[in-house]
Amino acid sequence: MAENTDWTRKTAAELADALAAGETTSVEITQAHLDRIAAVDGAVHAFLHVDAEGALAQAAESDARRAAGTLLSGLDGVPIAVKDVLATDGLPTTCGSKILEGWIPPYDATVVRRLKEAGLPILGKTNMDEFAMGSSTEHSAYGATHNPWDLDRIPGGSGGGSAAAVAAFEAPLALGTDTGGSIRQPGAVTGTVGHKPTYGGVSRYGLVALANSLDQVGPVTRTVLDSALLHEIIGGHDPKDSTSIDQPLPALVEAARQGATGDLTGLKVGVITELSGDGWQPGVMARFQESVDLLVKAGAEVVEVSCPTFVHALATYYLILPAEASSNLAKFDAMRYGLRVWPHEGASAEEVMRASRDAGFGDEVKRRIILGTYALSSGYYDAYYGQAQKVRTLISRDFEAAFEKVDVLVSPTAPTTAFKLGEKLDDPIAMYLNDLATIPANLAGVPGISVPSGLADEDGLPAGFQVLAPALADDRCYRVAAALESALHAQWGGPLVPKEIA
Amino acid sequence: MTDTLVAFDDVLASYDPALGLEVHVELNTNTKMFCGCPAVFGGEPNTQVCPTCLGLPGAMPVVNAKAIESAIRIGLALNCEIAEWCRFARKNYFYPDMPKNFQTSQYDEPIAFDGWMDVEVDGETFRVEIERAHMEEDTGKSLHVGGSTGRIHGADHSLVDYNRAGIPLIEIVTKPIQGAGEKAPAVARAYVSQLRDLIVALGVSEARMDQGNLRADVNLSLAPKGSGVLGTRTETKNVNSFRSVERAVRYEMQRHAGILDEGGSILQETRHWHEDTGITTSGREKSDAEDYRYFPEPDLVPVAPSREWVEQLRGTLPENPTQKRARLQADWGYTDLEMRDVIASGSIGLIEETVAAGATPQAARKWWLSELGRRANDAGVDITDLGVTPAQVAAVQALVDGGTLNDKLARQVFDGLLAGEGTPEEIVAARGLAIVSDDGALSAAVDNAIAANPDVADKIRDGKVAAAGALIGEVMKEMRGQADAGRVRELILEKLT
Numbered sequence: 001m002a003e004n005t006d007w008t009r010k011t012a013a014e015l016a017d018a019l020a021a022g023e024t025t026s027v028e029i030t031q032a033h034l035d036r037i038a039a040v041d042g043a044v045h046a047f048l049h050v051d052a053e054g055a056l057a058q059a060a061e062s063d064a065r066r067a068a069g070t071l072l073s074g075l076d077g078v079p080i081a082v083k084d085v086l087a088t089d090g091l092p093t094t095c096g097s098k099i100l101e102g103w104i105p106p107y108d109a110t111v112v113r114r115l116k117e118a119g120l121p122i123l124g125k126t127n128m129d130e131f132a133m134g135s136s137t138e139h140s141a142y143g144a145t146h147n148p149w150d151l152d153r154i155p156g157g158s159g160g161g162s163a164a165a166v167a168a169f170e171a172p173l174a175l176g177t178d179t180g181g182s183i184r185q186p187g188a189v190t191g192t193v194g195h196k197p198t199y200g201g202v203s204r205y206g207l208v209a210l211a212n213s214l215d216q217v218g219p220v221t222r223t224v225l226d227s228a229l230l231h232e233i234i235g236g237h238d239p240k241d242s243t244s245i246d247q248p249l250p251a252l253v254e255a256a257r258q259g260a261t262g263d264l265t266g267l268k269v270g271v272i273t274e275l276s277g278d279g280w281q282p283g284v285m286a287r288f289q290e291s292v293d294l295l296v297k298a299g300a301e302v303v304e305v306s307c308p309t310f311v312h313a314l315a316t317y318y319l320i321l322p323a324e325a326s327s328n329l330a331k332f333d334a335m336r337y338g339l340r341v342w343p344h345e346g347a348s349a350e351e352v353m354r355a356s357r358d359a360g361f362g363d364e365v366k367r368r369i370i371l372g373t374y375a376l377s378s379g380y381y382d383a384y385y386g387q388a389q390k391v392r393t394l395i396s397r398d399f400e401a402a403f404e405k406v407d408v409l410v411s412p413t414a415p416t417t418a419f420k421l422g423e424k425l426d427d428p429i430a431m432y433l434n435d436l437a438t439i440p441a442n443l444a445g446v447p448g449i450s451v452p453s454g455l456a457d458e459d460g461l462p463a464g465f466q467v468l469a470p471a472l473a474d475d476r477c478y479r480v481a482a483a484l485e486s487a488l489h490a491q492w493g494g495p496l497v498p499k500e501i502a
Numbered sequence: 503m504t505d506t507l508v509a510f511d512d513v514l515a516s517y518d519p520a521l522g523l524e525v526h527v528e529l530n531t532n533t534k535m536f537c538g539c540p541a542v543f544g545g546e547p548n549t550q551v552c553p554t555c556l557g558l559p560g561a562m563p564v565v566n567a568k569a570i571e572s573a574i575r576i577g578l579a580l581n582c583e584i585a586e587w588c589r590f591a592r593k594n595y596f597y598p599d600m601p602k603n604f605q606t607s608q609y610d611e612p613i614a615f616d617g618w619m620d621v622e623v624d625g626e627t628f629r630v631e632i633e634r635a636h637m638e639e640d641t642g643k644s645l646h647v648g649g650s651t652g653r654i655h656g657a658d659h660s661l662v663d664y665n666r667a668g669i670p671l672i673e674i675v676t677k678p679i680q681g682a683g684e685k686a687p688a689v690a691r692a693y694v695s696q697l698r699d700l701i702v703a704l705g706v707s708e709a710r711m712d713q714g715n716l717r718a719d720v721n722l723s724l725a726p727k728g729s730g731v732l733g734t735r736t737e738t739k740n741v742n743s744f745r746s747v748e749r750a751v752r753y754e755m756q757r758h759a760g761i762l763d764e765g766g767s768i769l770q771e772t773r774h775w776h777e778d779t780g781i782t783t784s785g786r787e788k789s790d791a792e793d794y795r796y797f798p799e800p801d802l803v804p805v806a807p808s809r810e811w812v813e814q815l816r817g818t819l820p821e822n823p824t825q826k827r828a829r830l831q832a833d834w835g836y837t838d839l840e841m842r843d844v845i846a847s848g849s850i851g852l853i854e855e856t857v858a859a860g861a862t863p864q865a866a867r868k869w870w871l872s873e874l875g876r877r878a879n880d881a882g883v884d885i886t887d888l889g890v891t892p893a894q895v896a897a898v899q900a901l902v903d904g905g906t907l908n909d910k911l912a913r914q915v916f917d918g919l920l921a922g923e924g925t926p927e928e929i930v931a932a933r934g935l936a937i938v939s940d941d942g943a944l945s946a947a948v949d950n951a952i953a954a955n956p957d958v959a960d961k962i963r964d965g966k967v968a969a970a971g972a973l974i975g976e977v978m979k980e981m982r983g984q985a986d987a988g989r990v991r992e993l994i995l996e997k998l999t
Binding site: 086087093095100103105106107109204205206207208209211212213239240241242243323324326327330331332333335336337349350353373376377378381385 | 553556557558559560561562563564565592594596598601602603604660662793795796797800801802803
């Protein structure tokens with residue numbers, strides 16, 4: 001066994017190799033991450049719940065399997081953190097909301113079951129904006145998560161907990177969910193990798209729905225290869241999710257490995273005209289342009305592509321999402337589980353529902369319930385929800401037209417680097433604008449990955465590069481992102497990491 | 503407040519009634535509409551539940567293919583078009599027995615639409631136009647504890663059983679039925695009754711109204727006679743038998759007329775039918791035109807039945823009800839009048855099953871229309887809910903045919919059946935009802951009767967054979983009914999002629 005190795009600094013692929021070589025054990029790796037959580041999570045607050053006992057027991061089982069030669073997968077024994085919006089049998093699942101405080105699901109989300117079936121110890125549940133509504137994780141009812149690059153700044157959202165946990169070396173891998181950018185935007189602002197799969201590519205069964213037609217579960221990691229490895233474990237058809245695609249996944253790990261060789265000869269890349277210009281931070285745009293140049297160097301042909309309807313994506317999204325969310329969140333009524341508030345003795349069921357929802361939901365959730373209820377109301381449906389669905393179709397057509405010309409589309413993942421905690425809390429529109437570049441992919445159901453593109457000159461904070469591909473072609477995202485990653489790592493002499501957390 | 507009721511004939515003098523019926527049919531699929539839980543009646547509360555039908559966070563629905571098949575077959579049997587593509591929609595409203603606080607239903611894209619069913623009343627045929635038949639899930643069941651009425655009002659707490667939540671339902675909605683006039687109540691009853699026969703023939707539901715497998719909501723409105731317009735309607739729920747359907751329509755017609763006659767206007771509302779008192783009372787007001795905020799269910803993919811499948815299912819349909827009635831009448835040799843009575847009594851299916859179990863058509867008709875029809879009427883239940891099965895009726899008739907019972911004794915067997923005393927044979931044995939075929943005992947009784955009535959005996963000796971009836975009565979009385987009247991007559995005539 002190697003002396004003084006800090007297992008938390010290794011990628012998942014490296015950990016798998018070390019386990020295979022007998023250099024360490026799953027228990028040792030898992031314990032190292034639990035120690036790291038104990039050391040830094042007081043400052044980062046990436047986790048809402050840490051299951052040290054469960055994770056170590058699963059790690060011990062993995063080590064036993066390794067001794068017996070009955071491994072379940074290539075990542076058997078590599079620990080992982082899970083966003084608190086995914087149901088975990090026996091572990092609290094709060095969705096960052098007071099209304100689910102103390103709720104322990106009696107079942108596992110399909111992706112969680114697949115993690116267990118692949119032998120990955122689950123470290124705990126990560127923080128998030130309440131019911132995944134937000135871009136900063138400040139809307140968590142349990143307190144904000146801090147960006148490991150600058151603890152005074154936001155880690156992105158809604159999956160700021162998963163991204164910060166991975167960026168702060170508290171976990172080598174995490175699961176996120178992405179409805180309008182909740183995997184990719186936190187990835188961009190924490191210098192990590194996040195992939196939103198094709199809609200239907202990963203089961204949503206057990207994902208507490210924000211907006212069912214937009215949500216997807218995906219990997220949050222520090223390298224493109226790790227994302228592909230994790231994606232292959234969680235992806236694929238699930239009969240419990242009617243919207244899941246009944247087709248085999250493309251060869252994602254192979255695509256990532258191929259991309260890492262740095263050869264993109266013959267690939268056509270489209271830069272989306274509409275996702276740049278006013279409001280885009282110069283340092284973010286500079287890193288983006290350098291990344292595009294690296295793709296050209298790797299052999300890709302780059303053209304500019306216009307997707308004119310993308311300027312309506314944000315407005316469309318903020319009608320469809322609240323509409324679906326307002327209906328999804330109706331089930332939180334204090335009748336069967338979660339918070340129950342009695343406004344007075346002898347209160348009726350309706351009064352209990354009202355008081356519990358009033359006390360249990362935060363402002364952003366209430367805001368979106370009201371928006372969605374309004375958008376679906378009789379007399380307004382056609383003008384709002386109906387119209388939004390039509391624009392959504394137009395956005396999909398823009399993607400289709402673009403993918404007739406190019407193999408992938410690229411843009412900066414988010415317009416800016418991480419902003420200060422509290423900076424945009426009172427300005428919902430400013431907060432919503434963070435997802436400008438990520439939302440179109442959700443509306444059209446296409447896959448997208450965010451990979452670090454370097455640090456912005458103004459603030460020294462990470463920026464992200466987004467690669468979008470046609471539905472079912474997640475492998476293209478991995479190939480291009482891996483090529484860029486390897487070119488950038490060569491420039492930087494390895495991955496960029498935040499300063500040690502004090 | 504007591505409602506002012508106008509005499510039925512006076513209602514018709516001033517108004518034209520329009521009916522609308524919404525019938526919910528609970529399908530008899532093995533599993534629920536959107537999950538794998540068993541879809542069976544009863545069971546300990548909250549034992550037939552899972553994350554999906556409990557609406558736990560994160561759980562998702564998957565459509566039951568068998569339920570879609572049943573929905574299409576019902577649609578085809580009602581002469582409907584079958585949608586080439588349709589979706590489920592969420593009907594949003596808060597209620598504790600709704601696990602998700604929305605019901606997964608269908609809105610503007612029903613699986614079946616634009617059909618019809620011919621309904622026969624007193625030999626006259628009414629065509630009832632079907633607007634749509636759509637699929638949805640049932641809700642849980644609330645139990646209100648502590649009040650005197652079992653209703654939520656006055657209860658001190660409520661319990662909810664989610665076993666029923668998610669059981670597949672088909673809701674069948676008619677277009678407004680106009681022009682039925684005085685027959686409106688009978689048409690409503692006949693529609694529900696014939697719809698039930700159709701559902702049973704399709705084999706898609708137990709279709710027991712008393713168990714709630716088949717639930718009818720009755721919409722009624724009145725319009726000034728000859729105006730041709732539709733008035734404001736009320737929707738009466740909790741109508742749990744064919745008989746009540748008829749009574750509820752009649753009651754609402756009389757009540758509406760009472761309000762309209764005094765210049766009032768009808769409040770569009772839900773009303774509750776009270777079986778015991780035979781009246782309706784106001785439920786929740788619908789004047790707010792509750793906004794259910796329907797939108798397509800994003801967790802389910804559209805249902806797009808192939809035309810090949812639809813045609814294959816069309817091949818599985820039972821005989822068309824009108825043709826079937828004509829065939830049965832011919833097979834059974836009933837007169838038009840007899841057939842009309844059978845249809846009106848709602849026992850056509852029962853007679854069919856009784857004949858299938860071995861009874862003659864005339865015997866089957868006799869029992870169901872006279873003896874059992876009377877008992878159902880006395881008990882105030884539909885004949886299908888009386889609790890006597892066609893197989894039992896056939897078994898009783900077989901005992902009559904075999905000489906074990908006569909009709910009078912058979913009636914006592916029905917008493918035993920209704921009291922749950924076992925099979926007809928067990929009841930005959932336990933109650934000692936069998937006819938005495940021992941000629942020795944009969945002969946002695948005949949001798950006693952002759953001795954006690956010498957004048958009657960003389961008349962018979964003089965050739966007035968009809969007088970034997972009086973002696974037969976005496977003998978039957980002595981034998982406490984347990985004798986074959988034919989054999990008694992033979993013995994009397996042997997002894998006196």
